[in-house]
Amino acid sequence: MSKRSSAKYKLDRRMGQNVWGRPKSPVNKREYGPGQHGQRRKQKLSDFGTQLRAKQKLKGYYANISEKQFRKVYDEASRMKGDTSENLIGLLESRLDAIVYRAKFVPTPFAARQFVNHGHVRVNGRKVNIPSYRCKVGDVVEVRQRSKQLTMVLEAVDLAERDVPDYIETDHSKMTARYARVPAFSDVPYPVLMEPNLVVEFYSR
Known part of the structure; x- marks a missing residue:
């Protein structure tokens, strides 16, 4: 039913993880990136790269919502009382x-x-x-x-x-x-490790 079926598997390949826990994900067979040089392309990420990847993974998980919409949710989470990363997950899950x-x-x-x-x-x-x-x-x-x-x-x-x-x-x-x-971060059944704390670090740079 989704018109983005190719894009979601592309995200899996880019992250090297089965983001949605789907049986047909290509990373179930191979975890490296696409192309003939996919296995050699892995490199150590900078702090910025790690934070960006955490943001892209969390944003992509929720049907790849737009950057503008995701930033709006983050801004709202940062204005709320309490832990921003917990607030962010609560808003996304609602x-x-x-x-x-x-x-x-x-x-x-x-x-x-x-x-x-x-x-x-x-x-x-x-x-x-x-x-x-x-x-x-x-x-x-x-x-x-x-x-x-x-x-x-x-x-x-x-x-x-x-x-x-x-x-x-x-x-x-x-x-x-x-x-x-409203769930806490630990209540949400993500198939892979999500790091909302790194998303907060990314936007608060």
Whole structure:
């Protein structure tokens, strides 16, 4: 369902990691970069390069959202009380498309963004088609009635490769999910190591 299928695997190859934990990721077979010189291209990253890679990986994980949008989320996180890196993760996980993905209504973050865009989702009974919509604790996200039997939705629910985290209360018989609480960084089931502290260092240079 995602029009960015090639781009997401390109990110996997660039990072040398299976960013979304998908079975078909090319790095499951080879972790080095593309091309005939891919194996020799590895080099020690500078501090800036390490921070940039951490930022690109986290930004790419959430369906490769735009730099402008990601920076806006960071700026909001930095204005909030508490740890900026924890705030950043909390804000990213409260996005509507992130909740749709975490609830296993769709197979990938890319599909989640398109699923919301196409009007398949309701929040508290009201149609919302903005993937970056910020959900509040207690909000109920629901797949609209006509979309509950879509093949993609039914297959996503049965995916064994990931579980629904405990900060989202899901009822797959009704295709509803309740955003129970804002997660801490340690609560979020990333398939690979994310380093939001390095993202903070990158933007606060």
